[in-house]
Amino acid sequence: MEILNNSDKFYFFLRKFKALLQYQYNIKEFALKFFDENNLSFILSKKTGRLKYVYYDNKIIATFRAHDGFIVFSNYGANLILKLIDYPKMRVVIPSDISEFISKGRNVFAKHILKIDNELRPESEVFIVDPDDNLIALGKLILNKNEIFQFKSGVAVKVR
Numbered sequence: 001m002e003i004l005n006n007s008d009k010f011y012f013f014l015r016k017f018k019a020l021l022q023y024q025y026n027i028k029e030f031a032l033k034f035f036d037e038n039n040l041s042f043i044l045s046k047k048t049g050r051l052k053y054v055y056y057d058n059k060i061i062a063t064f065r066a067h068d069g070f071i072v073f074s075n076y077g078a079n080l081i082l083k084l085i086d087y088p089k090m091r092v093v094i095p096s097d098i099s100e101f102i103s104k105g106r107n108v109f110a111k112h113i114l115k116i117d118n119e120l121r122p123e124s125e126v127f128i129v130d131p132d133d134n135l136i137a138l139g140k141l142i143l144n145k146n147e148i149f150q151f152k153s154g155v156a157v158k159v160r
Helices: 008-025 029-034 075-082 096-103 145-150
Strands: 040-044 051-056 059-064 071-073 091-093 125-129 135-141 155-159
Touching: 008 029, 008 040, 008 051, 008 071, 051 075, 059 075, 071 075, 071 125, 075 125, 075 135, 096 135, 125 155
Parallel strands: 091 125
Antiparallel strands: 040 051, 051 059, 059 071, 125 135, 135 155
16 A cells, blocks of 8 residues: 555654664754655555565665564665765775675675774674775675784674
């Protein structure tokens, strides 16, 4: 079921979406005014009635993970949101020379990480960027910061 911006349910889900962006990605409330509410819509699950997808300009920008309710962005949504998050928050920086492999879905190994946000924890959704802050891919962090810089091998970020 699609919820458009002409109902009370829309504003309920809009508040929920903005609250999750603030909590999960530490985006300031004033930055969320970036979204034009006329172009935003929510899709609910037919079986459970829970929030499932968020669309902006008729393109999917995010899904909600069923097991924890967190937001997972599409590439289009990540490019929109990345502009609202201060560098280097929520980012894993990799060298430009391996960005082609990572963009094809390969995982990021610990030895390839140049920089990482200090506040990230394992299981966090992260933006994988090059040194110029261009989005390469999205992924889930596997190791913590200390392990990443101590290990010389092993997967540090699973790419989606």
